[in-house]
Amino acid sequence: MSQDNIFREVDEELRSDRMRAFWRRFAPYVIGAAVAVVALVAVNEGWTWYHSNNAASSSDELYAAFDLIEGGDLAAAQTQLDKVIADGSGSYPVLAEFRKAGVLAKEGQTTEAVAAYDALANNQSNAHLRELALVLAGNLLIDNGTLSDVESRVGSIAAEGSPMRNAAREALGLAQYKAGNFDAAQASFEAVLNDGMSQSTVRNRMGYYLAQLLSQGAIAENTTDAEAAATAIDAIVNDNIPALDDVVAPVINAPAVEAPAPQAPATETPAAATPAEVVPEAAAPAPATDAPAAPTEAEPAAQ
Helix, strand or coil: CHHHHHHHHHHHHHHHHHHHHHHHHHHHHHHHHHHHHHHHHHHHHHHHHHHHHHHHHHHHHHHHHHHHHHHCCHHHHHHHHHHHHHHCCCCHHHHHHHHHHHHHHHCCCHHHHHHHHHHHHHHCCCHHHHHHHHHHHHHHHHHHCCHHHHHHHHCCCCCCCCCCHHHHHHHHHHHHHHCCCHHHHHHHHHHHHCCCCCCHHHHHHHHHHHHHHHHCCCCCCCCCCHHHHHHHHHHHHCCCCCCCHHHHHHHHHCCHHHCCHHHHHHHCHHHHCCHHHHHHHHCCCHHHHHHHHHHHHHHHHHC
């Protein structure tokens, strides 16, 4: 037993010596790693605070620019937006660039606004923001450019699968309408109307465009007349349509032969205007037979 105790104590001493040697060898690395972790956490927290603080400041500056725009001070608003673009944090500079382009358009500087949107589209890595910039530029060019100008910006966005396809189709359809390409405009508007993802307000607007084309006689030979198109316009304007397809689709697809149907009452007028038939019915003999009957009853009463 005594020998076992001695061996056990020797083993414990050896184990202790190994642990001390191991610690002396690797202690600096362990301590350094712990310090590095603490430092990284501190730096991360500091950067997060700094970024949040700058983002909050950029947000305040951007909203200040919005207030100036609402107040009509566009020159001061542009200065404020330029400050956010130059010194802003996060996504606020991009938002400021979009808003600045809108201010340029509001001031009537369409060429500068289109150039600003084009620059945003070329510099954006985010596909959705790029498409937004192109659609906004295309909307400005409907009245201030040519059909090719609009097509070069929104033509690829109008394809299936794009989140902004309906906005692009609407801009393209309006440009086609302005250029006199009415069949293409009809196809663009109907593509939006038949898209299941279209909102009701957008569908109503497409219905108005189509009804306007019909009222002008600009599309499709086998369609209803201008009166039916005007009825569709009135229904849309008065917001009396529960489902737009029930109003616009019949207007577009109804054949021309059905247009004279409302004239049917005119064919019944001659039959009702025959004097020979009216006189016998008016001069019925029944009242004459009833008249003598009254005195026969009155005589017994008098007696």
